[in-house]
Amino acid sequence: MEFSDAIKRAKEELKRRRQNAEYEASFLLDSLLTYPDITQAYTNLRRQEVEFIKNKHNGQVTADDEKNIKISQEKLDKLLKNKGLNYDKLNPQYKCKNCEDTGYVLGNQCTCLKELIKDILYGEYLTVNKGRFEKSSETLPKNRQLYQLAEVFCKSFPHVEKKNFLIRGHTGVGKTFLADCIVNALTDKNVNVISVTAYELNKMFFDDFFAEGQKSLMDVLINADVLVIDDLAKEPIYKKISLESLYSLLNERQLKEKSTVITTNLEVNELLSRYGESIFARIANKKTTHILVLTGEDKRFG
Numbered sequence: 001m002e003f004s005d006a007i008k009r010a011k012e013e014l015k016r017r018r019q020n021a022e023y024e025a026s027f028l029l030d031s032l033l034t035y036p037d038i039t040q041a042y043t044n045l046r047r048q049e050v051e052f053i054k055n056k057h058n059g060q061v062t063a064d065d066e067k068n069i070k071i072s073q074e075k076l077d078k079l080l081k082n083k084g085l086n087y088d089k090l091n092p093q094y095k096c097k098n099c100e101d102t103g104y105v106l107g108n109q110c111t112c113l114k115e116l117i118k119d120i121l122y123g124e125y126l127t128v129n130k131g132r133f134e135k136s137s138e139t140l141p142k143n144r145q146l147y148q149l150a151e152v153f154c155k156s157f158p159h160v161e162k163k164n165f166l167i168r169g170h171t172g173v174g175k176t177f178l179a180d181c182i183v184n185a186l187t188d189k190n191v192n193v194i195s196v197t198a199y200e201l202n203k204m205f206f207d208d209f210f211a212e213g214q215k216s217l218m219d220v221l222i223n224a225d226v227l228v229i230d231d232l233a234k235e236p237i238y239k240k241i242s243l244e245s246l247y248s249l250l251n252e253r254q255l256k257e258k259s260t261v262i263t264t265n266l267e268v269n270e271l272l273s274r275y276g277e278s279i280f281a282r283i284a285n286k287k288t289t290h291i292l293v294l295t296g297e298d299k300r301f302g
């Protein structure tokens with residue numbers, strides 16, 4: 001690939017990342033503003049901030065102005081904390097904090113842009129799901145066994161006794177990599193696999209909820225032979241939509257004897273308390289689900 005093409009591709013990718021981060025932030029804010037108490041705390045804070053800027057401009061800032069903002073911020077933070085969020089999360093979560101995914105810092109190319117160009121030139125970037133059983137560098141014997149179990153599953157699919165996987169473990173132990181191995185191995189066999197993050201899935205639930213009658217998206221999710229839900233519990237929960245939709249998706253898939261693969265950071269008891277019994281029974285039933293716990297150090301920083 002030409003160098004100039006690689007630069008162009010890298011910039012497109014950064015733009016995509018930037019837009020994604022911004023879209024997710026505004027999506028999150030929109031959904032939070034369906035809660036009256038949060039809406040009130042949020043508009044209060046915004047109003048005070050505008051007031052502050054106005055006063056500053058006129059040279060009339062008082063000590064109270066700053067104090068009031070701080071109080072409002074804390075109030076909002078408290079409400080957000082109940083939903084497992086904080087104020088900072090309302091801002092776009094850019095992948096690169098140095099350049100906020102613009103690719104430039106003070107007019108110079110950011111390291112992330114340089115790395116991206118390099119990756120594209122060497123063709124690494126284009127394999128979206130990198131996980132492949134034969135590429136695994138897993139060394140821990142316990143984890144190796146789990147990889148083997150998953151590999152046998154893929155080879156035998158659809159003639160398998162337990163149809164589902166729950167892959168647990170701390171951040172960075174390779175849950176997503178293992179899930180990707182399953183996705184790639186099954187895709188190679190022409191199995192219809194859909195892989196989404198729990199965050200994306202939640203967004204789909206919202207789209208579906210607010211676009212009544214448009215059931216096609218849910219149908220696709222329900223009917224995929226294998227559905228991979230990556231990073232369950234990283235999504236914000238809005239009871240009426242998130243939990244009800246997740247339950248009906250998992251339930252329909254169970255009735256149709258479809259396979260579902262879930263990765264999560266949470267412990268089993270945490271899953272139960274976050275999602276409730278009926279969902280829990282559909283993701284952690286030992287009779288129908290391989291529950292794998294990956295162990296080890298955080299590989300991302302190794």
Ligand SMILES: [Zn+2]
Pocket residue numbers: 096097098099100101102103104110111112113
């Ligand atoms: Zn950067």
